Amino acid sequence: xxxxxxxxxxxxxxxxxxxxxxxxxxxxxxxxxxxxxxxxxxxxxxxxxxxxxxxxxxxxxxxxxxxxxxxxxxxxxxxxxxxxxxxxxxxxxxxxxxxxxxxxxxxxxxxxxxxxxxxxxxxxxxxxxxxxxxxxxxxxxxxxxxxxxxxxxxxxxxxxxxxxxxxxxxxxxxxxxxxxxxxxxxxxxxxxxxxxxxxxxxxxxxxxxxxxxxxxxxxxxxxxxxxxxxxxxxxxxxxxxxxxxxxxxxxxxxxxxxxxxxxxxxxxxxxxxxxx
Numbered sequence: 001x002x003x004x005x006x007x008x009x010x011x012x013x014x015x016x017x018x019x020x021x022x023x024x025x026x027x028x029x030x031x032x033x034x035x036x037x038x039x040x041x042x043x044x045x046x047x048x049x050x051x052x053x054x055x056x057x058x059x060x061x062x063x064x065x066x067x068x069x070x071x072x073x074x075x076x077x078x079x080x081x082x083x084x085x086x087x088x089x090x091x092x093x094x095x096x097x098x099x100x101x102x103x104x105x106x107x108x109x110x111x112x113x114x115x116x117x118x119x120x121x122x123x124x125x126x127x128x129x130x131x132x133x134x135x136x137x138x139x140x141x142x143x144x145x146x147x148x149x150x151x152x153x154x155x156x157x158x159x160x161x162x163x164x165x166x167x168x169x170x171x172x173x174x175x176x177x178x179x180x181x182x183x184x185x186x187x188x189x190x191x192x193x194x195x196x197x198x199x200x201x202x203x204x205x206x207x208x209x210x211x212x213x214x215x216x217x218x219x220x221x222x223x224x225x226x227x228x229x230x231x232x233x234x235x236x237x238x239x240x241x242x243x244x245x246x247x248x249x250x251x252x253x254x255x256x257x258x259x260x261x262x263x264x265x266x267x268x269x270x271x272x273x274x275x276x
Contacts, residue, residue: 003257006234007215007272012207013038013045014200014233016218017059019241020262021047024165027066028240030263035068037266041273045074046203048216050157050173050193050223052079052130055103055110076202078156078193079107082128084202085192087111090152093125099143099176100130100156118142129180129188130156131173140179148184157193159223163241194218195226200233215269217262219243225255236265 015021021031038045047059047070054062056072063070079100086093095114098105105115108128116122118139127146132139147153155177162170181187193199204211215234218224219241228235237255239245240262248254259265 004272004275006212006256007269008275009213010215010234010269010272011043011213012203012209013043013215013217014048014203015045015262016194016216016220016224016241017047017049018051019163019219020217020224020238021068022066023163023241026165027068028261030261030266032067034262034266037270041270043269044207047075048194048199048203049075050078050131050159051162052077052082052104052107052156052173052193053101053133055107056080058103073206076199077107078199079104079130081196081199081202082130082154082156082192083108083111083113085190085198086113086126086128086154090126093152095122095124095126097124097127097143097146097151098130099132099135099139100128101132101134104130104132104156120145124151126152126154128154128156129173129176131159131162132176133170135176140176144180144183147180147186153186153188155188155191155193157223158191158195159193159220161242163219194220194223195230197227197230199227200231215265217265221247221251221253221255226253228255229253238262238265 056075059075095116098115116124158174159172160174162172164170211231211233216228217236225235235255237258
């Protein structure tokens with residue numbers, strides 16, 4: 001099937017957020033018109049992010065402040081995916097030692113989990129590591145302690161850095177896990193989030209879709225595009241975030257399409273639909 005035929009089949013667009021529709025605190029100028037264009041084509045969309053540092057409600061507010069109106073059901077984060085994974089695979093687990101922001105912690109507590117304190121006297125059932133922008137040395141050391149004791153250990157996402165428009169590097173969950181591995185010699189038992197195909201399962205069920213009716217759009221080869229490959233969805237790489245054009249020559253995970261930004265993808269999608 002050629003790319004035109006693949007575009008004609010698209011009924012839903014699963015959008016990465018940071019690096020795709022905005023970068024750091026800056027909304028791309030073409031994002032709102034792109035979303036309006038999807039609506040005009042009758043194509044639904046959702047925001048699918050590996051960043052668990054905000055709760056669903058915080059993301060809704062964050063997008064609203066940027067000028068994007070969204071509903072909670074349009075947002076799916078790696079924290080939500082991790083909650084679902086634990087409930088299905090570790091139903092006995094209740095107490096968690098979390099490396100995460102208050103927003104992430106709140107997502108877990110809202111689903112009935114208990115977040116334990118940084119103390120050797122309150123033993124958790126599991127350690128969960130996320131993109132922790134509030135990380136302290138003490139909690140990192142405590143996480144290593146519990147992980148070294150052999151407790152189940154889950155990471156919310158594999159991202160090494162988080163895109164930003166600021167003059168800094170935002171160390172993400174994958175890099176925190178690399179630090180833990182150096183300290184205690186353990187990798188996470190499971191890494192949830194993109195490229196894990198379970199990140200897409202909820203969207204397929206909610207909208208009654210099959211994978212080739214979904215375009216996964218993002219700025220990372222090893223998460224967004226890898227998940228598209230894992231689910232046999234259409235993988236669309238945008239060059240507004242982490243991945244640069246030269247990176248394609250060094251990676252064996254290649255997108256179905258590479259575009260400068262989502263506005264280009266929107267135009268190509270509209271052209272394909274008009275040829276139906």
